[in-house]
Amino acid sequence: MFFHIVLERNMQLHPRYFGRNLRDNLVSKLMKDVEGTCSGKHGFVVAITGIENVGKGLIRDGTGFVTFPVKYQCVVFRPFKGExxxxxxxxxxxxxxxxxxxxxxxxxxxxxxxxxxxxxxxxxxxxxxxxxxxxxxxxxxxxxxxxxxxxxxxxxxxxxxxxxxxxxxxxxxxxx
Amino acid sequence: MSGEEEENAAELKIGDEFLKAKCLMNCEVSLILEHKYEQLQQMSEDATNQMSQVFEKSLQYVKRFSRYKNPDAVRQVREILSRYQLAEFELCVLGNLCPETVEEAITMVPSLKSKDRSLNDDAIDKMLNDLSLIKKFE
Structure with missing residues (x-):
């Protein structure tokens, strides 16, 4: 069965992507990272349909990478026993x-x-x-x-x- | 992994997270994915290369198994089914499989008859009738 659910992911972003297009970069990286993946819990992530919210970024010690918690809506396919x-x-x-x-x-x-x-x-x-x-x-x-x-x-x-x-x-x- | 062992869609045991989540019928997924596919095509010429295999297979699948093509019909189906206090999952199984008889509907969705549901055979029959009417006049 297909579901429309909200998932959360911590995205690490290199400082070179900061600036005006930070959000766009974050979203396109998210799509590249999660679309087409599969996990036992949520099934196959078919397509991201929207971004719910991007949290405050946190600078990683030592690397300069920033971690953003991103909440996104997506279409997943998850088969169930008995379905x-x-x-x-x-x-x-x-x-x-x-x-x-x-x-x-x-x-x-x-x-x-x-x-x-x-x-x-x-x-x-x-x-x-x-x-x-x-x-x-x-x-x-x-x-x-x-x-x-x-x-x-x-x-x-x-x-x-x-x-x-x-x-x-x-x-x-x-x-x- | 004990939670997974108990999973059984026939009894509507699909985990809290999915039970509360919005289910999508194949025809709805088809509308969403085709829209997204068009967007991708506009953004770049090699859209087919950018799609994941999962996306491609899902799109093919929902196109093949969509009972209703017209967006208005899709909306009506959801509206009619939502009058019967069905769980999201049950609603989508019925919308996807379009059973023709009450017996078939109950076999497809055994949870329809479980618990002290107010749903009797007549109500189910009416529901299936309404569904087939949408299909006819689409």
Whole structure:
């Protein structure tokens, strides 16, 4: 799920950036530093949408760098266990398939794919029901439920399932 | 990490910070990100190089999964859903997935039926109806 939240960060700024454009420099450095990063607590920082307030700077002993506490609003993407969302299938193999929902990767193991769906190898590997009516392959859109998350230093990785009511393929690229 | 173990969106256990935070539906994120993308393009020519991968992937994702494209419709969806005393998170799950039946809605958002919520099936049905009307007249 995407959220709009306020985060705080202490920004260190070199004295050469001081002057009229101090605030602009601070903001562009902030964007460069945090946009695209990921933390386990807040998820992926997608975009900064505004600066709430810039606190008083504090000169660091010995270096001349100044630390400013900056409060900023941003859009983050944070997946939760138990959350249901839509995702695009990116890779299919006999172990299961990978899907992407925005910046996050989700793996659905073949144990968590309905039992009536069989793996079919070939140049377009896919999972298909015995009557061929439902097919999961690269670029399919699926609705899945996140059942576990693993947090790395720079990434969040999810495990999902489509073995439940109202989950599964919502759009098959071959039929549209 | 005990707090993380207990996390469960189905019971609305997403941590205090996120529970109070403003949730965004995919269509709202799409409006925000496209606006930001246009700004970036105006500032420099190689806007695509400046975007982080996270930004790019999110933009693609929300464009693909936005149920409502028109900004007015997006506003209406939020307005209608906010009449039902939903938590931010529940509101956004419903807005994103647009369930068609009451049963589907409850499966998508089990917390709708939890506690002593005043929300009965008829109310949910009306809510889903209103949502599909917006989609129809968009």
């Amino acid at each position: 249901i969302l839509e995702a695009v299938v990116t890779m299919v193999n006999k172990m299961g398939f990978f899907a992407e929902a925005g910046p996050v990767q989700i793996f659905v193991s073949n144990h968590l794919i309905p039992d009536d769906m069989e793996f079919q190898s070939g140049d377009m590997p896919n999972y298909t029901t015995s009557d061929g009516s439902v097919k999961i392959q690269k670029d399919s859109e699926v609705r899945l439920k996140i059942i576990g998350t693993r947090v790395d230093a720079t990434e969040i990785f999810c495990i999902g399932t489509i073995k439940d009511d109202f989950l599964g393929v919502i759009n098959d690229p071959t039929t549209t």
